[in-house]
Amino acid sequence: DYALYKDPKKPLNRRINDLMKKMTLEEKLGQMVQIERSVASPQVMSKYFIGSVLSGGGSVPTPQATPEVWVDMVNELQKGSLSTRLGIPMIYGIDGVHGHNNVYNATIFPHNVGLGATRDPQLVKRIGAATALEIRATGIPYTFAPTIAVCRDPRWGRCYESYSEDPSIVRAMTELIPGLQGDIPPNSPKGVPYLGGQDKVIACAKHYVGDGGTTTGINENNTIATWHQVMSIHMPAYFNSIIKGVSTVMVSYSSLNGVKMHANRDFVTGFLKKNLRFRGFVISDWQGIDRITSPPHANYTYSILAGVNAGIDMIMVPYNYTEFLDGLKFLVENNFVSMSRIDDAVKRILREHRELAREAVRKSLVLLKNGDSGHKPLLPLDKHAPKILVAGTHANDIGNQCGGWTIQWQGQSGNITSGTTILTGIKKTVDPKTEVVFSENPESSYVKENGFSYAVVVVGEVPYAETNGDSLNLTLPEPGPGIISNVCGSVRCVVVLITGRPVVIEPYLGQIDALVAAWLPGTEGQGVADVLFGDFGFTGRLPRTWFKTVDQLPMNVGDEHYDPLFPFGYGLTA
Numbered sequence: 001d002y003a004l005y006k007d008p009k010k011p012l013n014r015r016i017n018d019l020m021k022k023m024t025l026e027e028k029l030g031q032m033v034q035i036e037r038s039v040a041s042p043q044v045m046s047k048y049f050i051g052s053v054l055s056g057g058g059s060v061p062t063p064q065a066t067p068e069v070w071v072d073m074v075n076e077l078q079k080g081s082l083s084t085r086l087g088i089p090m091i092y093g094i095d096g097v098h099g100h101n102n103v104y105n106a107t108i109f110p111h112n113v114g115l116g117a118t119r120d121p122q123l124v125k126r127i128g129a130a131t132a133l134e135i136r137a138t139g140i141p142y143t144f145a146p147t148i149a150v151c152r153d154p155r156w157g158r159c160y161e162s163y164s165e166d167p168s169i170v171r172a173m174t175e176l177i178p179g180l181q182g183d184i185p186p187n188s189p190k191g192v193p194y195l196g197g198q199d200k201v202i203a204c205a206k207h208y209v210g211d212g213g214t215t216t217g218i219n220e221n222n223t224i225a226t227w228h229q230v231m232s233i234h235m236p237a238y239f240n241s242i243i244k245g246v247s248t249v250m251v252s253y254s255s256l257n258g259v260k261m262h263a264n265r266d267f268v269t270g271f272l273k274k275n276l277r278f279r280g281f282v283i284s285d286w287q288g289i290d291r292i293t294s295p296p297h298a299n300y301t302y303s304i305l306a307g308v309n310a311g312i313d314m315i316m317v318p319y320n321y322t323e324f325l326d327g328l329k330f331l332v333e334n335n336f337v338s339m340s341r342i343d344d345a346v347k348r349i350l351r352e353h354r355e356l357a358r359e360a361v362r363k364s365l366v367l368l369k370n371g372d373s374g375h376k377p378l379l380p381l382d383k384h385a386p387k388i389l390v391a392g393t394h395a396n397d398i399g400n401q402c403g404g405w406t407i408q409w410q411g412q413s414g415n416i417t418s419g420t421t422i423l424t425g426i427k428k429t430v431d432p433k434t435e436v437v438f439s440e441n442p443e444s445s446y447v448k449e450n451g452f453s454y455a456v457v458v459v460g461e462v463p464y465a466e467t468n469g470d471s472l473n474l475t476l477p478e479p480g481p482g483i484i485s486n487v488c489g490s491v492r493c494v495v496v497l498i499t500g501r502p503v504v505i506e507p508y509l510g511q512i513d514a515l516v517a518a519w520l521p522g523t524e525g526q527g528v529a530d531v532l533f534g535d536f537g538f539t540g541r542l543p544r545t546w547f548k549t550v551d552q553l554p555m556n557v558g559d560e561h562y563d564p565l566f567p568f569g570y571g572l573t574a
């Protein structure tokens, strides 16, 4: 029977939301577990809903195993995962330190220190591509590489895994990531986890952060560093990795100024996920949460609590997965770990590309007016204006911005699914000092008396589907016209229309400074703000003729009598 989440034609975030709604707590927690090959079996995969399996160093199905033997092993485990109620596939991960180094007859490339000596990032990228091919030939889609440690003391046992003591060389060698994962297509968003094709694998920037800076190079020890040293030596290559679409980040065993990285919420959640907006998943190192305590595993419940709440999404347990699952379940059921944290972890592990939706929104917007002979252009809007007004029935309403066929057949106004409203997108885009006031339907006196620099008015049609959408007058539903009149009659305004089609707008055009057709943008309202404020240009062109009055209809491009308000293909740039 049909399952929306399995339908590749459906919007990606709807698939995730559909799947998340169906998952039990046990199925969610299982996704966060990575176990070692030696304790994995199809039965274990299905019974515990395990999300991932790895080969630790030297862990092979048989000595000198051929690619076929590897593929058969991975497939057997995968069958176990696919046999579960929801059939969520598992991800098999393995170290690709210098080629597919666990596999007999695989090409073994120079270790990273030697690659640093080449000063040749394109060579490293080609090595990534070759490595991805060999890893994929054994049926494995995930490798724990590149190590982007900046080794600052050659006394460190892993210094050869570091490209250089110079962060700029390490930054350049993040070219391994597009080699492994594939190049992000041109004009695609940066900073979004990416995987391009069956001959590519997802990568892992590691070990976050400061693994190469420990005192006298003692492995897994403490890195004492100022904020500036962290941000100028150990962090920069993570910026490059994220921009290049790295899909995962592995946390370091080491501590930073005495704080275990596996328990470091400020750096894992605060900096990596929030500041850098990393959207892939964060994986622990091998028994990394055990080593939060000294001795390791001294208080495993605390290790689980500290690691998961720090923001680690997938735990490389790797052996005693029932102890981990029981511990995490206890913590969730007793509210020590929130369901929102679990859902964040699981969504990241399942995540596809919301960013793709946001890019689509940006490219769909059509600029129909921006100032005129008497007024200078209003767009792009000033992000640093002291105070702005956002008004309209569609500014803060996910259901309205999605339109029909969303969650329900007819769609529905309101907070019907997760996403970003246009208002939220605006708030995220403007200067933090800019005061953003939201009023759905303000009086003109209110607009006049509050010193707004400008207003964004977001109005349109309410959700409909099929016959319910038939309209003979195509008027902009009330209170849209009234909001336009009250706001745009009082302050400079841009009107963003959320409609499934051209509607009557000509009567209001004179009092509108700027007009944008946003159609039905869906959940990623951030894409509207991206373009209103000039982070991206307007590139949309009318896919339909915009009439002046309905009695002209039907009127299409090429008709003999063609007198539109805005012709097919029209669209301004800002």
Ligand SMILES: OC[C@@H]1[C@@H](O)[C@H](O)[C@@H](O)c2nc(-c3ccccc3)cn21
Binding pocket: 055, 056, 057, 095, 144, 206, 285, 286
């Ligand atoms: O092989 C998986 C990961 C690898 O990706 C990390 O870079 C590395 O820090 C690491 N150490 C162990 C590991 C350490 C001690 C005993 C057994 C295993 C396992 N792993």
